[in-house]
Amino acid sequence: MKELNKTYSPKDFEGRIYAEWEEKGYFRAVVDKSKKPYCIVIPPPNITGQLHSGHALNNTLQDILIRWKRMQGYSTLWLPGTDHASIATEAKIVESMKADGVTKEDIGRDGFLKRAWEWKRIYGGTIVQQLKKLGSSCDWERERFTLDEGCSAAVQKVFIDLYNEGLIYRGERVINWCPNCRTSISDIECEYEEKDGFFWHIKYPLADGAGQVDFIEVATTRPETMLGDTAVAVHPEDDRYKHLIGKMLLLPLTGREIPVIADEYVDKDFGTGAVKITPAHDPNDFEVGMRHQLPLVNVMDDSAVINAENGGKYAGLERYAARKAIVADLEAEGLLVKVEPHKHNVGGCQRCGVVVEPRASLQWFVSMNHPEKSLSVPAMEVVRDGRLHWAAKRFENVYMQWMENIRDWCVSRQLWWGHRIPAYYCLNSGCEHVTVTETAPEACPKCGAKVVQDEDTLDTWFSSALWPFSTLGFPEKTPELEYFYPTNVIVTGYDIIPFWVARMIFTGLKFMDDVPYRDVFIHGLVRDEQGRKMSKSLGNGIDPLDVIDKYGADALRMTMVFGVSQDSDVRWSENKVTASRNFANKLWNAARFIQMKIDGQLTIDNGQLTVALESESLQIEDKWVLSKFNRLVREVTANLDGYDLGVAAGKVHDFIWGVYCDWYIELVKSRTDSIPVLLYVMDGMLKLLHPFMPFITEEIWQAMPRVSVLGCDYDPPESIMVSRFPEYSEHLDFAEAEADFDKVVELISAIRARRSEMNVPPGKRVSLKIEAADLRLFESSADFFEKLAGCINLEVGETVIPPEDSVIIVTPSARAFLPMGELIDKAKEIERLEKELDKARKDVEFISKKLSNTGFVTKAPAQQVENERAKLAKAQEKLSGIEKSLEGFRK
C-alpha cells in the first residue's frame, strides 16, 4: 500500500496517472455486443485553437458522463477529433504568410494547401495534448479530423446525393459577403449590431420631368448602392405615387433610366414611401427584382471596391470612399434633400467583424424546405415525437423556432482550405453542362469538351454536420456505425445550436435514417467575475492550463461543474477554484487519516484487505453513515441521469465534507472496528466522485485497501476508472438507526452551540446529564459527547433532577443539563429560556393552527397532514421540555 504524501499536490500524480490510463488502454472503445453502447462524439475543436475556458467546461461535462457510464458497465466511446475550421484556419495561415511576404495568389492553390497541411501537422495536435491535461478519457486511437480521408468521403457522398435529389442547387442569390475574408458566409455567420448611421434623402428626377412633381424622393442608408439601382418601388395603393407607376426615372450620377414599379413590399408609412431597388445588393430588393424581371447590376468587386463594369467614375473607390464621393456629388447637383441620423442594425462577419456586403453571386445552397423532401420538417418531428430529447426545454424552443424559420443554407465558400466542391463545369460555352461526381471526369459527358472543377470549398460546418456518423465510418457500413449510432448525447454550448446541432440532426435523419443522438445536453458559456463574456479583446479570459498548473485539473473540473446548471452560464472566479482545491485537500487528508489509522492495526495481504462488513457488527453510527451514503448513491445517480451534473457534484461534496469528515470520522476516531466501514464508505465516495475528479480519486483509491461488504466478494480491478459505480442497496438502508442517531448529532450540535455562546473554553470538560425517553441511545453515546462536545460523567435518565447552576439544552428528543457553576448567570439563563419558550410556543401554535384548519386537513394530501402531526408532536415535546426546565429554575 502506497503512503499518501503529507500535502495534496496534484502535479505529483495527475500526469503520471493519465499516462497509466492511456497505457493500460482504458480509453479504448470496443464493439462489444454483450454490453450496452454509450457514445459521445466530441464537438471538434478548431485546429487553430488553444484550450480555453469553454473547452474546459465542455469537455469536463463530457468526461463526467463518459466516466460514469463506463463505470456503470457500458461499452463507452468518447470519440475525439478536430475541425479544419476552413475560414479561421485559412485566415491564420494567410496571416502567417505575411511574415514571409507571401500572398495566396503568389503560391497558388497547391502551394497554399501544402502550407496549410504543414501548419496542421505542427499545430493541429496542441489542443489534443491540452485536452489530455484535463483528464479527458477519449479514445485517442480513433481521433479524427474533418478533412481526413474518411470525413472527406462522407462529405462527397452527402453532397452528391443531395445534389442528385435536388436538395443541393447552384444559383445566383444575394448572399452575405465578407469583403475582408473575400468569401460568402451563411446567414448565421452574419452578426448584427446596432450602429449610428444616416438616412440620405435623394431626389430621383422623372425622365420626362415636368410640372409640379418632377422627381421622387427616396431614402437610403447605403447611397453607394444607387449605382446598381434598377427601379424605384412604391406601394400600389399609395395615392402620392399612383400616377407615376410605369414612368421612367433618371438615375442620378449615371443617367441610366429606371422604372417606377408598384410592389406590396413597400411600406407607405416608412421613409418617403418610395424605395430604391438594388437587386444585386439587397436580399429584399433581389426578391422584388425577381418579381419584376429587373436586371442585376453588381457594382462591387470581392473587396467591396466599386467595379469598373458598373461603377463609372467611382470605379476603384472603396465602398465608404465611394459613399462619400457620391453624397458630395449629389449635393453638388442639388439632389440631396436632407441627411438624417439613423440607428440601424449592420451585419458583420462573425470571423473578422468587417461589415458584410449583401451581394448577388453564384453560390451553392442546401435546400431546407423542399416541398416533398424537406430537411427541416423531419428535424422538428423527432423533437415532437420524443425521439430526440432536449435536456433543457428552453433550448428546445430555441431550436424549434430556428428550424421553423430556416432558409436555404449557402454552403459554398471562396476559400481553399476545405472540402472542394465536387462539381465540374464544361468549358464549351454552348454546353455548360455541370457534372457532380466523386471522381473528376476526363471530359464533359455530354459534349466531350474539357471540364474544370468548381474552385470553391464547402462551409466548414458542412463536414461538422456529418460528424456523428462520418467519424464512425460512414459512408462505409462499419461495425462501429452499427453499434454506436445513434450516439447517446451531444454536449455543447448554446451558441452553436444553429450552426451545428440543428445541422447534425437533419443530416443524420437524412443519411442514417435516425437521430444523431438521443439527448441534447446544452450548457452555457464561461463568463468572468463581472459576468462578461471571456474574450481576447477584453483580456479577461482564463487559461485553463494555468489553472491546472496552479490548482490541478481536478480543482478546475470541479469548479466548472459545481457552478453549472442547465439554464445558465458559469461565472468564473478564482475563489471558486480555491474552494474546489480545498475540497480536494480535505478528501486527501481524510484518506491520509485512514491510512494512519489502519497502520499497524491490520495486516494487508498483497495490497488487499478483505474485511467483511456484516450487519451484526455494525454500530449505530456505522449504520447512520451507511444509510446516508446509500441514499446519496441513489440521488446522485438520478441527478446524473437528468443531466443535473452540478447538483450531483454538490451532493457528493456535501456528503464527503459534511457527513463523512465532519461527523463520521470524528465519531469513530478511537474505534478500530470502524475500519471496514470507513474504508467501505471511502471507497464508495471515491467512485461517486471519480467522474468529477478523476485524478485524486484514482490516486487515493489505489492507496486504499479493498473491503468487501455484507458478504459480497469484492472484485478488485486495478483502477477506479474501470471499477463498478456504486448502486443503491436495500441492505444498507438503515432508516431507523439513522433517524435515531440524528438525535444524538442534534444534541451534540446544540451543546456545542451553547458552549460557544457562553464562551466556555473549548478544552473545558463539563459533566452532562441527559433526560430522554431513549436511554440506551444516549447512554451508548457517552464517548461521542465526550469527544465531540467536551462532556464527561454522562448520566441518562427518564427523569432527571437538574443539578445546581446548570445550563439546560432542549431538543425534541432530550433535555441536557450542564452544570457550569460560576459561568452561569441565573437571570440570564431564565431570560434565554423564556425566549426559547416563546419561540417553541409559537411553533406549536403555528402547526396547531394549520392542523385545526379544516381546509388544510380536508384538502391537503394525507401524507402532508401526517407530516404536520409528527412535527407538532416534536414541537410539543420540545415545548414541554423548556417549560419543565424553567419551572426547575424558578424553584
Next chain:
RNA sequence: GGGAGAUUAGCUCAGCUGGGAGAGCAUCCGCCUUACAAGCGGGAGGUCAUAGGUUCGAGCCCUAUAUCUCCCACCA
C-alpha cells in the same frame, strides 16, 4: 418588432411535481483539539424585484409592471 431567461444573505448561486428560506465565499467570535489553519467549532446576516390574483397554504402557479441578459427578425 417577436421570443426566451433572470431578479433569493454583502458576492456567486441552490431551492424537485406549491406545505414554516439553504450552501459556498466574505464577515464576526472562539480554537494550531497529532487527517486537514487549504483547517475545526459557533454566530450574525433575507417583507425571496414590485403590485395584484388563484389556493386551506405561494420563493415556487397566473396576470401586469420594473430592471438586466440573451436569441431571432432586419422598413429601404
